[in-house]
Amino acid sequence: MELLRIHHAAIICADYARSRRFYTEVLGLRVVAEHHRAARQSTKLDLALPDGSQIELFSFPAPPPRPSRPEAQGLRHLSFAVADVARCKAELEAQGVAVEDIRTDEYTGRRFTFFADPDGLPLELYEDAA
Template structure:
């Protein structure tokens, strides 16, 4: 088997309109498809990044909160590559998003920072080469 790349990451949100706005308007992801699954009372929104990778945003009635602190087992965070971390941080902050201070990866020397989506899911901006 030869894995080629990550195709998508799936996220379950608590408030679909709020999260849809965050991922499309704040982060600027392009809507590929949007479907309401009546049998599950659930929305599924496919969002694309410029490289073709995708995020699937789901809603379900009354999803349990995601444990994140202390660190919980499972996926820790989702990282987005950006050309300039400082510029991306400023853009998010201009839209009212709280963003941590920029740090430097001790192994790669690249800059990064963290912020959260409307449900507290940790998201990272990682400066690409």
């Protein structure tokens, strides 16, 4: 498998307004998109770094602290950009790694899937646009 680069890091915050201000005003990240997801009572803010990598900032009502799951404040998952999600999924499964079904991102149309490291840290394979 050839991992190309880190595509994005996703963070669930405890206070959306405070975190939005920190990432945009203190760190100076550029807002790419912001989507309120009423069904989840959640907002998703896509932020860009100069090299094109991104941070996804999520809000959820009263997220509990946690090391991995259920989703809560802190690091949500680490995502790797890959050329072919299906091929990488098959490679992981051939090595005995459980991988979720491939899904399509409703905002970008790109395919992705999740799996976990040995400690349960959520990891994502995200199909690169190139």
